[in-house]
């Protein structure tokens with residue numbers, strides 16, 4: 001037979017569950033007074049009341065009329081009565097439990113306690129606005145400044161490191177026939193000749209793409225790589241490939257890699273300001289040379305590079321819209337599903353093909369009109 005519970009245990013359990021003993025310990029201040037009076041806050045039916053150590057009632061209000069301050073860390077909660085007397089307690093859990101209990105009786109009170117934090121809302125709104133403003137205005141300006149003051153040796157070092165790690169991890173030696181290499185190199189020389197001199201020192205490199213598959217890429221110092229797979233895909237259409245190289249030259253001349261890198265660094269800085277920590281992925285991008293590859297360009301950068309290809313190809317005497325054939329080709333051969341790296345780093349091909357044709361069209365019209373050069 002189990003031992004009968006002693007009367008003491010029985011009484012204690014009644015005491016704990018008795019709603020009359022749910023008081024929260026704290027201090028009470030008369031209206032306008034700074035003298036603390038040790039007291040308890042208790043809930044009776046739909047009232048909140050303050051009782052002193054001797055059980056005397058000091059204040060009483062409908063729960064719906066009490067104003068409870070928000071929970072902020074371990075800061076003491078202030079519960080203000082209508083007569084402006086204030087009860088202060090550090091028992092945050094007790095207050096929350098009481099709010100939850102009272103919620104079943106007076107939902108509005110809980111709602112008010114949770115929703116009414118004017119100072120906190122203003123504080124957070126200012127913080128959010130500040131971050132948005134930095135992102136929208138300060139960051140682009142800082143990126144431009146950083147690009148402008150970056151000495152040429154920085155993109156050179158980044159490019160050498162990136163090509164080295166790509167050669168180690170991904171690329172194979174090119175198996176292209178010398179004839180195909182020569183055709184492309186000659187065309188590439190034409191393009192570079194028509195690029196503003198001194199902006200970059202261009203080299204064209206041939207590689208087996210490995211995991212990268214059919215692709216072309218430009219490193220920020222003007223080192224370009226074209227993969228055998230891309231050359232094969234073009235099935236002899238050299239101008240198409242030159243159009244792609246013109247696009248890559250556009251990335252170099254507009255310094256998209258550097259911009260993207262500085263932008264990522266700036267965003268990482270912002271995240272650090274807000275959250276106090278930068279993910280390890282971001283660290284890889286900033287620290288590792290190979291991280292350059294994991295940054296895809298913005299749609300604006302891609303469109304700018306596409307227009308560059310159109311203009312450069314025209315200047316060099318090639319078909320300005322050859323790159324449109326490239327878009328057509330990957331739409332047809334690969335399906336624009338973003339499955340290959342080429343597509344994930346060069347998204348939205350149907351729209352871009354149309355934009356290329358439009359741009360070439362507007363250039364042709366501008367050329368026909370006398371004096372149009374001044375307008376453009």
Ligand SMILES: [Zn+2]
Pocket residue numbers: 247251297302305345346
């Ligand atoms: Zn691109």
